[in-house]
Amino acid sequence: MILVQCQGLSKNYGSKKALNNINLTLEAGAPIALVGPNGAGKTTLFSLLCGYLSPSEGRISLLGEAPNSPKLLGKVAALPQDATLDPNLTIASQLALFARLQGMNAKLAAEEALRVLSLVDLVDIAQQKPPSLSHGMGKRVAIAQALIGSPTLVLLDEPTAGLDPANAKKVRELVKTLSPTTTFMISSHNLDELEKLCDQVLYLDKGELSQSVSMHANTDSDYLTLTMQHCDSEKLLQEVAKLNGVINVSTKQSNSFVIQLAPNEDKIAEQSAIDHYQFEMKLLSLFNHHHWQYKMLMKGRTLEETLFS
Incomplete structure (x- = not known):
């Protein structure tokens, strides 16, 4: 199954070319790594795939649809690097709200909130509010949010940044567990971690896709x-x-x-x-x-x- 296709994809910010003529095809399967130096265009590419930005040139197709298509609701999810939670709402109520936005009724949304919390081993904090959580727990809740509805493709931007080794290990184990049914695309500077998780590796540099390699080639x-x-x-x-x-x-x-x-x-x-x-x-x-x-x-x-x- 082809998940992502980019043809001649470019994004300009004024005179600066953040992405330049990106051509790639990604298929469902093992996690995919996106690496490159700061300013290489990784976050811009994720933002284009999510539909947060529109390309200056070229085309993007996710599961055969444009990034903003309603048909992708519940099929494509993302975790931005600096994702934050509402400090005034309980974890369960926030996750249930996102499930409702995907079209679930109140009962199913509440069940879905607990399901995704169980995936990250945090059901016991469902009624707590974000300020009471550690950084690692907050990150895992944010990942749970991205898993609502069992999406086909999940984009994770620095999912283990700032995490202690124990929490980082739990995130890696979760990705491995869900990989048979969900394809993860992971942007990170942690090459050792990506090596443990991913097969295909995309290397962006100065807005261009300079390498695409398989760790099992x-x-x-x-x-x-x-x-x-x-x-x-x-x-x-x-x-x-x-x-x-x-x-x-x-x-x-x-x-x-x-x-x-x-x-x-x-x-x-x-x-x-x-x-x-x-x-x-x-x-x-x-x-x-x-x-x-x-x-x-x-x-x-x-x-x-x-x-x-």
């Missing part, structure tokens, strides 16, 4: 990412480079290494997997010989390395 199958707890870095670089099948080995930061292996273009997938397994066994034997301790050995490259290498 076959092109990364010829790389290994290695993180060591204890080793002689210079010695490790020398010894790994000597192993058969290694094209290049480099270090990007302290005790972190990227190993590029010779591609197995003429071999079937099963044989390629065996070759990689044998290489990993040699690598572990090398660690044992030198009494080096490794922390992580990962197939492929990190998102940071994929985007910025």
Whole structure:
């Protein structure tokens, strides 16, 4: 199912071009990451998808409809980064109000408010008002609001910004749990978090879509990412480079290494997997010989390395 299509999408603010000729097609499935530096156009793109702004040029289609179409009611939802709750209303009454705006009657709206609060594990604070909540709890309530009506597409702008590790983990787990039925598009600067959640990654820079990559692309199958707890870095670089099948080995930061292996273009997938397994066994034997301790050995490259290498 095609969720989002942008054709020649541009947005100008006076003489400044916030987005320039964006062309993309997004399908339902695993969460999608939207990354880029501050001022790259991420928030502008989200605002255009939500219908808050109109494009200067080009077209947008969500589930085959224009962003402001009434047919999208309950199917597309968004959580702006700085979303706030009314301090004078209880959590349950606010969420029920939003459910009513989607066309639910009073009874169904009250039930829906409790349903989405249960998704974020906050049913027990339903009758409290926002000022009594911690920052993390308030953020989770805001996410619950975006889940009203079980939308097909949810846009999350920095959903874990400012959250403590426990609350951030709960948000990640929620996204994973709901991903089979809801597609999330997540804008964030936290590459480690996006790497855990997303497959497709869109990289915006200076208003242009400069990269669109998949974390599970076959092109990364010829790389290994290695993180060591204890080793002689210079010695490790020398010894790994000597192993058969290694094209290049480099270090990007302290005790972190990227190993590029010779591609197995003429071999079937099963044989390629065996070759990689044998290489990993040699690598572990090398660690044992030198009494080096490794922390992580990962197939492929990190998102940071994929985007910025």
